[in-house]
Amino acid sequence: MAATAVAVLIGALPLPHAGADPVPSNASDALKRYNELSTQAEALNEEHLRAQEELADAQGALDQANRDITTAEEAQESLRGQVDLLTEASFQGARFNQLSALLVSDSQQDFLNRMSALGVLAHDSAEALRGLEEAVDGAADAARRATEATESANQAIGEIDRRKGALNQQIDEAREAYRSLSPADRRSLNDAGDTGPIPVPAGQAGQALAFALGERGKPYVYGSNGPNSWDCSSLMQAAYRSVGISVPRTTYGQAKIGRGVSRNEVRAGDLIIYYSGQTHVAMAIDGLRAVHASTEGVPVKVQDIESIGPVDVIRRVVG
Structure with a gap:
């Protein structure tokens, strides 16, 4: 084209x-x-x-x-x-x-x-x-x-x-x-980046994060709902579903759930929504790193939060 x-x-x-x-x-x-x-x-x-x-x-x-x-x-x-x-x-x-x-x-x-x-x-x-x-x-x-x-x-x-x-x-x-x-x-x-063990906190948010981290290395496929491949929002949905919490399927819906927190309040399990159009989402590991399904050709991986893109909103699903 x-x-x-x-x-x-x-x-x-x-x-x-x-x-x-x-x-x-x-x-x-x-x-x-x-x-x-x-x-x-x-x-x-x-x-x-x-x-x-x-x-x-x-x-x-x-x-x-x-x-x-x-x-x-x-x-x-x-x-x-x-x-x-x-x-x-x-x-x-x-x-x-x-x-x-x-x-x-x-x-x-x-x-x-x-x-x-x-x-x-x-x-x-x-x-x-x-x-x-x-x-x-x-x-x-x-x-x-x-x-x-x-x-x-x-x-x-x-x-x-x-x-x-x-x-x-x-x-x-x-x-x-x-x-x-x-x-x-x-x-x-x-490059799958860091695939080594990463400790997670106790509780549902930590368990959801453990699920997302366990998917590292799997491919991104547009519109995929797992379990062998993901897109960014389906990975977040599945991670929280694994601990009995329902979240919307799309990044737009995920940008409205829970409660908003500031950048310096970020903690494990928070959903970080990127870009003014709210078209990408990652899950915080801590205040510096996040795990996400990036785009086709790139596996689910850990990256620095700021390197993924400009943060639009941050939502805390639990707590």
Whole structure:
């Protein structure tokens, strides 16, 4: 794909830099180009994942609206039967006024009894009609929400298709650039860094960190959910899932969970979200290092926090 075509694709979406390892200034032009293309592909990957979440939300809203429609229709059917019974009673003489109650009463107590019955019937009729009106309104509201959810779902499907197409083209170009790298450049990318034992603190955050560290050396694959390969956000999700904590699938969702902490408060297990577009995530080991799945062609590895990229937000999931 020509560079101009790449520019068109990238310009169509908000594409801040993602989390590929920065390359040194003396790196080959091919390696610099690969780094540029892979960071763009990772940003597109997270955008595609977010579109999938939006589709799931829209489908969930549609399913709930359809359930609400069924409930409202059942309520209408029941209340219509009640209203019909009260109407039938009315035609049979159950609805009478105060004068007729007085004329036909045998005693004062009989009159009071008839007046009480009149009040009960009037109350029941009003309640039944009010309930029916609410059920009709509820069905109409549910139908409106179902229509809106259907439109949202259709838009999300279209967005997924659009972003998936852009992602596939970007990945193809990044992989082609990778194939053009020299053996030395490939060795540089494939360096797994520190794979030795790293102590972790007690508790869930430490256990999640131990999971992430245990994945060092495994490859990055766009959109992968493990267990043999990861992308940046799926590794974080799996690490916390291993200790019974649910976190969102995307970097955007992970940038909102837990509570925010400052850079000088960073501790083991914190999620460090990078770049203004929040398109990459790593897990802190301590105040200096983090473990992350960087980009395709680079294994899960430990790096200095600052070397990964500019920090946008830091979220503490536990504590």
